[in-house]
Amino acid sequence: MSESPVCRYRATVEYDGTDFLGYQIQAAGRTVQGEIEASLQKITQSFVRIDGAGRTDAGVHATGQVIAFNVAWRHSLTELHRALNATLPRDIVIRTLTTTDRDFHPRFGALSRTYRYQIINQRWPSVMQQRYAYHIERSLDVEAMNIASRYLIGSHDFASFGKPPQGENTVRRVTQAEWLVEAGNRIVFEITANAFLYRMVRNIVGTMVQVGSGQLLPDDVQQILLAKNLKLSAAPAPAHGLCLVNVTYPDST
Amino acid sequence: MSESPVCRYRATVEYDGTDFLGYQIQAAGRTVQGEIEASLQKITQSFVRIDGAGRTDAGVHATGQVIAFNVAWRHSLTELHRALNATLPRDIVIRTLTTTDRDFHPRFGALSRTYRYQIINQRWPSVMQQRYAYHIERSLDVEAMNIASRYLIGSHDFASFGKPPQGENTVRRVTQAEWLVEAGNRIVFEITANAFLYRMVRNIVGTMVQVGSGQLLPDDVQQILLAKNLKLSAAPAPAHGLCLVNVTYPDST
Numbered sequence: 001m002s003e004s005p006v007c008r009y010r011a012t013v014e015y016d017g018t019d020f021l022g023y024q025i026q027a028a029g030r031t032v033q034g035e036i037e038a039s040l041q042k043i044t045q046s047f048v049r050i051d052g053a054g055r056t057d058a059g060v061h062a063t064g065q066v067i068a069f070n071v072a073w074r075h076s077l078t079e080l081h082r083a084l085n086a087t088l089p090r091d092i093v094i095r096t097l098t099t100t101d102r103d104f105h106p107r108f109g110a111l112s113r114t115y116r117y118q119i120i121n122q123r124w125p126s127v128m129q130q131r132y133a134y135h136i137e138r139s140l141d142v143e144a145m146n147i148a149s150r151y152l153i154g155s156h157d158f159a160s161f162g163k164p165p166q167g168e169n170t171v172r173r174v175t176q177a178e179w180l181v182e183a184g185n186r187i188v189f190e191i192t193a194n195a196f197l198y199r200m201v202r203n204i205v206g207t208m209v210q211v212g213s214g215q216l217l218p219d220d221v222q223q224i225l226l227a228k229n230l231k232l233s234a235a236p237a238p239a240h241g242l243c244l245v246n247v248t249y250p251d252s253t
Numbered sequence: 254m255s256e257s258p259v260c261r262y263r264a265t266v267e268y269d270g271t272d273f274l275g276y277q278i279q280a281a282g283r284t285v286q287g288e289i290e291a292s293l294q295k296i297t298q299s300f301v302r303i304d305g306a307g308r309t310d311a312g313v314h315a316t317g318q319v320i321a322f323n324v325a326w327r328h329s330l331t332e333l334h335r336a337l338n339a340t341l342p343r344d345i346v347i348r349t350l351t352t353t354d355r356d357f358h359p360r361f362g363a364l365s366r367t368y369r370y371q372i373i374n375q376r377w378p379s380v381m382q383q384r385y386a387y388h389i390e391r392s393l394d395v396e397a398m399n400i401a402s403r404y405l406i407g408s409h410d411f412a413s414f415g416k417p418p419q420g421e422n423t424v425r426r427v428t429q430a431e432w433l434v435e436a437g438n439r440i441v442f443e444i445t446a447n448a449f450l451y452r453m454v455r456n457i458v459g460t461m462v463q464v465g466s467g468q469l470l471p472d473d474v475q476q477i478l479l480a481k482n483l484k485l486s487a488a489p490a491p492a493h494g495l496c497l498v499n500v501t502y503p504d505s506t
Binding site (some may be wrong): 006014015016061063093094095124126130132 | 271345
């Protein structure tokens with residue numbers, strides 16, 4: 001029997017983060033990476049390591065996580081896609097699957113990441129949206145939150161809003177940061193940056209909610225940013241409101 | 254201690270039907286009615302029977318179920334509302350609560366009910382929407398489904414699409430029946446009638462999906478309707494795509 005050549009694959013992954021300890025594999029506990037690697041092992045009968053674009057926290061969701069892995073697969077791409085979705089648990093689905101360059105790396109090759117943070121701003125929680133949106137009872141001033149958001153745009157030292165992976169600096173380039181009002185009392189924060197610090201979006205949202213409820217002025221966000229002191233940001237907003245929606249790459253990959 | 258007078262209350266209720274055997278209380282098993290009555294008993298220390306507008310099936314959701322009940326309550330309306338939501342399980346929430354007329358009955362007094370049925374029409378299921386939408390892989394012809402929907406509008410004998418409660422006839426008046434295409438490959442059926450037969454919406458949707466996938470022609474729906482034979486409709490679409498969204502009453506109540 002001839003060996004199939006090893007190819008590199010790139011996939012877009014959607015998951016409901018509720019029942020995961022996060023994206024990244026750990027010594028114990030259920031992780032997105034662990035489940036996908038287990039599916040690949042079941043399908044290919046060999047251990048396959050996957051690389052992911054964003055190491056989302058426990059409880060954080062994704063509609064656009066990007067992963068890559070090398071496997072020797074003798075059947076069609078469609079059959080690999082089908083086999084993966086057939087063996088994955090109900091809370092993970094592979095949305096797209098393609099072959100990719102040998103040197104494609106979803107994390108190191110990414111140009112930008114976009115996250116969405118959903119808030120339901122009404123008197124009582126919405127049963128249907130409670131898995132994916134943070135319920136806030138007091139009315140939020142979205143205009144003030146948008147004024148504050150503008151201070152984030154550009155290249156800044158975000159040390160007040162998150163910790164870097166070991167040894168890295170805390171400068172990040174934010175290209176979009178905006179609050180949108182959607183139907184049904186839903187307020188959504190969309191933020192795009194070249195990369196994010198640990199808990200950066202949740203720390204920003206926690207601070208923005210203080211602006212929206214009048215505990216901070218929009219200008220205070222600029223002062224917090226300039227202070228480069230993680231103690232000055234508000235407590236992080238809960239994980240379940242957050243979703244990694246998109247990762248971009250140079251056209252060539 | 255003086256007794257509080259007994260008042261009648263009207264509430265709009267949202268629930269996630271996933272973990273219920275349906276709205277209506279049964280000899281055994283978890284029901285929406287049972288949970289709300291248990292909360293009222295906890296709060297008032299006496300048994301309170303509630304009346305509901307629609308007896309939704311197991312797995313069917315609601316954002317606009319209407320209920321009514323009589324209780325003697327010595328505190329404010331807001332406090333009753335808060336006490337109810339504080340004691341109800343996470344998958345039920347009281348959205349609005351008001352006092353109402355002594356003779357208000359949510360089922361017998363209703364002028365119309367509106368249901369929504371959600372379909373996700375794409376190659377792979379959406380993890381985030383799987384609790385509330387029926388996933389269909391093959392591409393549906395929404396235009397054909399809308400042509401078929403028009404045959405439903407008006408007063409018709411809907412015996413081909415559902416069974417009546419005991420002794421009732423099968424004529425119902427449908428005032429709206431329409432498929433809408435929403436963002437993210439979501440196709441939504443909205444139907445309003447004075448009242449519905451048992452499983453009527455799900456039987457209609459099951460039949461419409463056959464129209465959308467080319468197994469039936471739009472005209473066949475008219476033939477099925479005229480035949481007044483329940484065996485001719487398709488199998489009911491799954492419960493989890495269905496949601497009771499609105500119930501209307503004469504202005505006076």
